[in-house]
Each structure stands twice: as structure tokens, then as C-alpha cells.
Amino acid sequence: MFSRPSATGDALLTTEQLTVRFGQQPVLDNINLVLRPGRILTLIGPNGSGKSTLVKTLIGAIKPSAGRIIRSPDLSVGYVPQRLHLDPTFPMTVRRFINLPKRHASHEIGEALEQAGAEHLLNAAMNHLSGGQLQRVLLARALLSRPSLLLLDEATQGLDHRGVAEFYQRIEQIRQRSQCAVLMVSHDLHVVMRTADHVICLNGHICCEGQPERVASSPQYQALFGDQTASTLAFYRHQHTSHHDEETLRHAG
Ligand SMILES: Nc1ncnc2c1ncn2[C@@H]1O[C@H](COP(=O)(O)OP(=O)(O)OP(=O)(O)O)[C@@H](O)[C@H]1O
Numbered sequence: 001m002f003s004r005p006s007a008t009g010d011a012l013l014t015t016e017q018l019t020v021r022f023g024q025q026p027v028l029d030n031i032n033l034v035l036r037p038g039r040i041l042t043l044i045g046p047n048g049s050g051k052s053t054l055v056k057t058l059i060g061a062i063k064p065s066a067g068r069i070i071r072s073p074d075l076s077v078g079y080v081p082q083r084l085h086l087d088p089t090f091p092m093t094v095r096r097f098i099n100l101p102k103r104h105a106s107h108e109i110g111e112a113l114e115q116a117g118a119e120h121l122l123n124a125a126m127n128h129l130s131g132g133q134l135q136r137v138l139l140a141r142a143l144l145s146r147p148s149l150l151l152l153d154e155a156t157q158g159l160d161h162r163g164v165a166e167f168y169q170r171i172e173q174i175r176q177r178s179q180c181a182v183l184m185v186s187h188d189l190h191v192v193m194r195t196a197d198h199v200i201c202l203n204g205h206i207c208c209e210g211q212p213e214r215v216a217s218s219p220q221y222q223a224l225f226g227d228q229t230a231s232t233l234a235f236y237r238h239q240h241t242s243h244h245d246e247e248t249l250r251h252a253g
Pocket residue numbers: 022027045046047048049050051052053054
């Protein structure tokens with residue numbers, strides 16, 4: 001599981017007292033986390049709480065002001081960004097986009113697109129993709145590096161409920177198939193509470209973390225997400241009660 005980095009063991013990536021400032025503005029303070037193979041860690045937090053900054057620091061795009069990141073030699077990162085800025089006047093197919101900056105063999109591209117549910121989009125124009133289709137293409141591109149760690153920064157932004165559920169299902173299938181670790185930034189509190197192994201609630205610093213129910217019932221979480229807490233917890237309990245009932249029924253049957 002994720003734990004404080006006293007013993008990093010088989011960790012893919014560990015941060016120790018990671019701190020980021022933009023000029024004089026502190027954005028991340030004393031972040032300690034451990035990412036282990038095959039686990040799903042979800043980052044939640046209000047707007048501006050430093051989630052994207054943390055992800056960008058982990059991929060090396062932002063230099064920490066203090067602290068350090070320890071990366072395993074086995075670490076290979078696949079990154080799905082929050083946004084993609086493409087010049088709308090510059091036509092580009094998915095095939096071409098996915099071969100940037102490095103060309104890949106056709107069978108590898110086919111496999112990555114299939115895993116991401118985007119096999120039919122190979123010859124589509126990038127600037128004609130819907131939000132959900134674009135996310136799948138970005139996911140396919142991230143999978144091409146055969147990541148041991150998949151980093152997703154609000155990958156479900158703009159998707160409807162069904163799109164969100166499908167996306168999370170797909171990530172779970174990918175995790176099971178490749179045993180990669182997943183770190184995702186999410187505002188989908190309901191889904192987070194159902195799918196994450198470990199949740200970190202960020203607000204410049206880690207204000208609470210642990211298994212979903214523990215986080216959802218913590219005072220720090222409630223202070224940040226108060227109005228959403230009751231429904232999130234109710235949803236979580238309903239899901240678990242339903243699973244429990246199914247189990248009981250199965251055993252009884
Ligand atoms: N390059 C930058 N230069 C200066 N300030 C920045 C920079 N990038 C982010 N910030 C600031 O750092 C803070 C954290 O931003 P960040 O994007 O990490 O938050 P977030 O939790 O991902 O927010 P959201 O949920 O809205 O995506 C914000 O106050 C933001 O304005």
C-alpha cells in the first residue's frame with residue numbers, strides 16, 4: 001500500500017519533503033508520498049490546491065524548490081495531460097500525433113489504441129475529436145511508453161457520467177492487464193471513493209490521506225468538501241453494502 005516513505009522497498013517513486021514555490025508563492029509544502037506497483041492513488045483537492053503542480057513536478061516538468069524525488073530504475077511514466085493545445089489550423093491525424101515525438105511500430109500503435117478504446121480513430125483528424133475521444137487518444141499515447149506508472153491529470157474533465165464511468169473502467173482494465181501503478185487527479189469524488197486504493201487530499205500540503213472512507217469522514221476533508229461529503233459517503237456505503245449483499249446472496253445461493 002501507500003505509506004509514509006520510511007521504507008521505500010519496491011516503490012516506483014517516492015517524494016521526500018517535496019516543496020514547490022512559484023517566486024515567493026508556496027504551492028506545495030512538505031509532500032511525502034510513495035507510489036508502489038499496481039496500486040491506484042488518487043489526488044483530490046479544491047481548485048488551485050496544487051494537484052497539477054504535483055503531477056508536473058513528478059514528471060520533471062517543474063523543479064522542486066526543496067525536498068527530493070526518488071525514482072526506481074523500473075520507473076517508466078505515461079502521462080495524460082489535463083489539456084492539450086493544438087493549432088486548429090494545422091491538420092493532423094491521430095496516427096501522426098501518436099508518432100510524435102517518436103515513431104512506433106504499427107502493431108504497438110494498434111495495441112495501445114485498442115487498450116484505450118480508440119482503435120477506430122487511427123485516421124481521424126485530431127481537431128475533429130470529441131472530448132472523450134481525445135482523452136482516449138491521449139491515453140493511448142501514454143500507453144505506448146509501456147508505463148510502470150500512469151499519471152492522469154483530470155483525464156475525465158468534460159465527460160458525461162457515462163463517459164467518466166467508462167474511462168475509470170478502462171483504467172482498471174489497463175491496471176489489471178499491465179500491473180502499472182496509477183496516480184490520478186480527480187474531481188469525481190463519487191468514483192474516487194469507489195475505485196481508489198489510497199486517496200490523498202491536497203490543499204498546498206497533504207491535509208488527510210488513507211483509504212477512501214477514512215478520508216471522506218475526516219474533518220479536514222469535510223472542511224474542504226463539506227456539502228458533497230454526505231452524498232459521497234452515502235454513495236460509498238451504498239456501493240459497499242450492495243457488494244456485501246451480493247456476496248451474501250452468492251454465498252446463500
Ligand atoms: N507556472 C506557474 N507560475 C505561477 N503560479 C502557478 C503556476 N502554475 C500554477 N500556479 C499556481 O499554483 C497554484 C496551484 O495550481 P495547480 O494548477 O497546481 O492547482 P490544481 O489543484 O491543479 O487546480 P485545478 O483543480 O483548478 O486544476 C495556483 O494558485 C496557480 O495559480
